[in-house]
Amino acid sequence: MNLFGNTAPPEDYVSNPHAFLADLQRRGGIGFVEDRNMWVVSGYEPLSRLLRSPSVVPGGATSFADRSPAFRASLAHQIRLWLKPPFSDDIQLAVSPAVADAVAAVLEGDEADLVPALAHRIPMRVMAALLGIPTADLPMLTELGRAVLSGYDLSWPGRLPSAARVARALIRAYFRQQLTARNSDEGPPLRQAMIACAVQHALPEASLHDAFGTLVTAGVTTTASALANILVRLLSNNTSGVGPAPVGPMAMWADEFLRLDSPILGIRRKIDADLEIDGYQMRRGQELLLLTAAANRDPDRFADPHRFWPDRPNMAHLSFGHGAFYCLGAHLARLEITCLLQALAPCLHRFHASAAPTRTQGWLIHDVTAIPVSISPGV
16 A cells, blocks of 8 residues: 555555554655655654754644744744643633533433544533633534644545635634624633733734634644544553553543544644755655654654553653644643543443444544443443
């Protein structure tokens, strides 16, 4: 198979891409795909160096559209500070009730699809509370966010990348309507602070609208996909000897889940200036596919890399990226995952898979569209 060529990913890759990525890594950590003019990097060390390189810049649907120094030094920097520990009361009060309410609602029934009921609901409710999004608008934004995320994948014949562009434009238009007044005295503190920061630094209104939209698409949709993958692993018997219910420090479990089951298999970047790495000459304008999912299982970096080992001594995974463009919402995602693990630990034994989970067809997106379960009575 021509891995990452201009063809649709086959079903065996969709169901288990890690076997293909491991084989690719064994054949060499750096390669070139001619028909995409794209370098593919799977080794942990060269990949982490490229993520730190000033010659490598973001690409793909989940990045901020405004990449100017003024935007990065002001609004992007402030968002990073607001969403990192120690968390404010506003963030704690957004996450804890969202998780508790979602889990309680699921346990009231005798069957459920855990993708919409938990994986999608929790991060969207959290972001709605932080940004002042009306509850009635959440289903629409959830669907648009998933469409935007699909645009991050590689193209192939029959795929419609235009759907992602349309969805992103609709999300920006939604926030343009919501934020017309740019009144920093209304809404939750994060919403107020973002508007005030944009006004203070005279940022274009389009940059503010896009920042709100990107928090929904990148901050919600990718976290939802990560939660879905975690739920699949929790419900499976493939935890390499670990019991089905999380025990011990939940943050360590969260990071091990993210190392093994990140929904984004690779980070797309562009080369902004010629560079050389490990003897390979990479030219300005070429694309980079940095296979973080392969790097996260690199045996040169992680002992027993395919084993689920939450207290492993070295947990420096690359699921959130690395360097200057490290994911702004990484700490919030960890908090949401940790809270869900804590909420599920005492009741996970009540969930039983009633059908195999279904997955999205994609080269770079490894997420779940449905997790049907039956729920036994509480004891």
